[in-house]
Amino acid sequence: MMSQAQAESESMSGNIRWGHRKNFKDGKVYFHYAGFLGYRRGENDLPEIDPEEAEIVRRIFSRYLIGHSVAKIIADLEADGIKTARGHKKWNDGVIRGMLRNEKYMGDALLQKTYIADLFTRQTKKNTGELPQYYVENSHPAIIDRLTFQRVQEEMARRSSLKKVSTAAKTELAKYSGKYVLTELLSxxxxxxxxxxxxxxxxxxKKIVWRCINRLENGKKFCKDAPTLEESRIHTAVISAMNEMFSQKSLKAILQDSIRTALLPENGETSLAAIDSRLSQLREQQYRLLQLAAAVGADSTQYDEELKKVSMEFSALVAKRSELEKNRQDTEQADERAEQLAAELEAVDTGIATFDEVTVRQLISAITVLSEEKLLIRFKDGTEIEQII
Structure with missing residues (x-):
């Protein structure tokens, strides 16, 4: 009797799994509205944008792009009394990062990210190549445009790959902190x-100064001539350089240059043919790895890491291919957004009187300390100004 009941349960679960996987293959997208900020169940059981929640989503994406750390974003959300999708007052790092990585916010969906590994315990595992994944484009209304979403992915990759700046660091990677903009710019x-x-x-x-880390930790022998600079003097010099830029160009032109630099794709993109070729190679590689994994037994994790890498690269290339196909449309959207943003700020007084971290992040790409009296300030549009401190 027990054996028969178990067999029936296994058969039923197998049919359900088959149904779900068939739906994935057919491109059917599932939404768990209770834990998904920004969307609600609409007509015909289809997702529709929740305007109030969508503003929270846009706030998180925009603040991340202007340089806020995840910790800073969480602190601001909690200070403003904004609750999570499940109504909790406390946010956590994983929730924010999960939102920033979720392709559903740009209207697409990657299906079968997870699967049920055990029939009886209902244990769910991340799909790292064990089962096929399907990418559905434009499956529902987008809250975040594709260009913004792509830039967020690039910024996340940049922050996660930051190299250590101190010899005392325990790992080769550094932890990103958006607290002071000069930390990223000043060298x-x-x-x-x-x-x-x-x-x-x-x-x-007390006095706030900025010092070369190499000289600070290793002494004059390793960096003999690096000057120590007062923070107030650096701020004044940066303000002067930005005002000089404004005197050379109109505010609208500067904003358009910087916005387009941030929004438009980089030059030298991979062609569609090259991506298709690589996708074909990855499919073959995935098939070979699955055969090898099956040969050594289901309990072995020998090939898990390689399968994970293949799956991640495959997903990234699928998204990149979609981006390239829509490149013309994206470029037009970028131009339109640049015009809109510049138009909104056209009436603003171009003279800058105070050091504003957001403005500095948007306009300046690097600051090099040439001497105790001079900085080389590089703007995102390519302009360089040697500024007296």
Missing amino acids: CGNCGSPYRRVTWTRPEG
């Missing part, structure tokens, strides 16, 4: 090392 013209913010305590009070 030593003598040795190339980044500068670090340091607080000096003096009888007359």
